[in-house]
């Protein structure tokens with residue numbers, strides 16, 4: 001399965017990174033920084049519906065999404081268009097992301113930023129803090145409940161939020177047991193890349209209301225977005241469609257207006 005391949009490659013990457021900067025060093029450096037203020041989840045809590053816009057050059061399911069990829073410009077456009085948070089892929093091999101891209105964007109936008117990587121080692125959490133992230137992604141199928149709990153507590157100590165990604169009821173229960181405060185349901189099946197928006201719609205009822213719920217992936221248009229909001233999403237994570245939208249401001253505005261109308 002692709003996820004296993006990516007996770008294995010990530011393990012190698014982290015081993016290489018540790019040769020350059022040791023775990024002890026990243027821990028010390030991260031602890032010297034001012035504690036974060038959980039800006040990512042504060043933003044999600046404050047809004048009725050938040051839009052998390054993703055900066056993504058490529059993906060294993062879609063190949064190249066943006067050939068020229070002016071990532072700072074894209075992130076600025078997101079901010080100007082009314083995005084609430086920004087997600088940046090840093091996985092290099094399949095998503096063609098990098099830490100440098102993340103850092104550059106961090107310097108140029110004020111929005112809370114999610115570092116989207118395949119977290120399999122606590123090293124990456126400290127690294128995320130050093131990159132200026134406000135949140136990290138934890139994927140349930142890569143981490144057991146005990147490890148999830150440990151990683152959430154490391155994030156808590158640094159003031160970082162965690163987006164805990166689940167695909168099925170077992171993983172949702174694991175996320176809840178681990179104390180997740182934000183759970184994302186990925187509508188894309190990482191085994192065969194099929195997209196089914198009803199995955200997050202069906203799983204919504206298994207997530208307590210005090211946990212923030214993010215519907216992720218495969219949101220292609222305003223109608224998709226509105227049906228997810230109607231089914232109780234607190235936030236939407238949109239990558240490809242947002243990258244391609246020629247009028248990002250109108251796209252975000254229409255989603256927010258449509259979502260608000262549906263609450264009446």
Ligand SMILES: O=P(O)(O)OC[C@@H](O)[C@@H](O)c1c[nH]c2ccccc12
Nearest residue numbers: 186216217218219237238239240241
């Ligand atoms: O481009 P999309 O279909 O709108 O999807 C965005 C985001 O949800 C997707 O990139 C994603 C969701 N979970 C992930 C985990 C790892 C890498 C990527 C992802």
